[in-house]
C-alpha cells in the first residue's frame with residue numbers, strides 16, 4: 001500500500017440499530033485480493049441508509065455499521081488479483097458492493113439477484129467514511145473529467161431509476177408518473193425519463209418540490225397532500241385522460257402503492273422501487289385482468305446498467321439538484337430526510 005494512506009480515518013458509525021450516529025475515527029481497512037480501497041471524496045445520502053439505520057427492513061445489517069452506498073472517489077490501493085482497475089482511477093461504490101459472480105443470476109448479468117451479495121452500508125461497511133473497500137469487479141468506472149460530487153447520486157439513485165424506466169417498457173413519447181418525484185430517486189427519474197424521450201407527471205408535495213420538478217422537466221405536478229381525487233388528477237394529466245403508460249413508485253409510503261393500479265392506463269406497467277417498511281401491494285384482481293396491468297419490482301441495476309446510467313450523466317443529460325454538507329453533518333441530513341424535507345439529494349464531503 002502507498003505510504004500516504006492513513007491507518008485511521010473519520011467515519012459515521014452506528015453501534016446499534018436506531019442508536020446514535022457516532023462521528024469518530026476508525027481504522028482504514030486493507031483490500032482483500034479481489035478488492036480495491038477507495039478514498040471516498042463524496043457520498044450521496046439515500047433513503048435506504050435511513051432504513052438501514054432504523055432496521056425497518058426484513059434483512060439484518062452488520063453491526064457496528066458504516067452506512068452509505070453512493071460513494072465517488074479515487075482508488076488508492078488494490079489487492080494482488082486486481083488488474084483492470086488502476087491506482088488513481090475514479091470509481092464509484094454502489095449498493096451492490098460485490099456478488100459471487102458464479103451463480104445463475106450473476107452468470108446472466110442479474111447480479112443484484114445474487115443470493116450471496118455484499119451490500120454497501122448494510123452487510124459491509126459503506127461510504128460514510130474516508131476510505132471504503134469495494135470488490136474490483138463491481139466498482140463503477142467514472143471518467144476523470146466528471147465532478148465527483150454531482151456524480152455521486154447517480155451511483156444508487158441514478159442507476160436505480162434508469163433501470164426502473166427500462167423495466168417499465170415505456171416508449172419514447174409515452175407518459176410516466178414518478179411517485180415521490182421531489183426526492184432523491186424521483187428527481188433523477190425525471191431527468192432520466194426526459195433524456196429517454198418520455199413525458200413525465202411528478203407526484204409529491206409542497207411548492208419547493210413542485211418548482212424543482214418543473215425545472216427538471218415534469219410537464220404536470222400532482223400534489224398528493226392537496227389533491228382531493230389523486231387518481232382522477234393523474235389520469236387528467238395525460239392528453240386522452242386514460243392515465244400514464246407507466247408508474248415509477250419511489251415514495252416511502254404504502255398508500256401510493258395501492259393507488260397506482262387505479263390510475264395506470266390499460267396495458268400499463270407499475271414499477272415498484274421504493275420500499276416503505278412493512279408495506280403491501282394491493283390491486284383489484286378484476287381491473288388488473290381486464291385492463292391487462294403489469295405490476296413488478298425493480299432493484300438497483302447490473303454493471304452494464306450502471307455504466308449506461310453514468311454515460312447519460314457524462315453526456316450532460318442529467319442535472320439533478322444536490323446540496324453538499326460535511327460528513328460530520330449526517331445526523332441533520334437524516335432528520336430532514338425523515339421529515340420529507342429534502343428536495344433532490346444531499347451529498348456528503350468526507351473531508352469535513
Ligand code: 8ID
Nearest residue numbers: 047048180182183184185204224251253273274275299300
Ligand atoms: O433498488 C431499489 N429498489 C432502490 C434503490 C434505492 C432506493 C430503492 N430505494 C428506495 C429507498 O430505500 C426508499 O424506500 O426508494 C425509496 C426512495 O428513496 P429516496 O429517493 O432516497 O427517498 P427520498 O429522497 O426521501 O424521497 C422520497 C419522496 O417520496 C415522497 C416524499 O415527499 C419524498 O420526496 N412521498 C412520500 I414519503 N409519500 C408520497 C406520496 N404518497 C410521496 N410522493 C408521492 N405520494
Ligand code: ZN
Nearest residue numbers: 046048156157
Ligand atoms: Zn440507495
Ligand code: ZN
Nearest residue numbers: 100103106114
Ligand atoms: Zn451470484
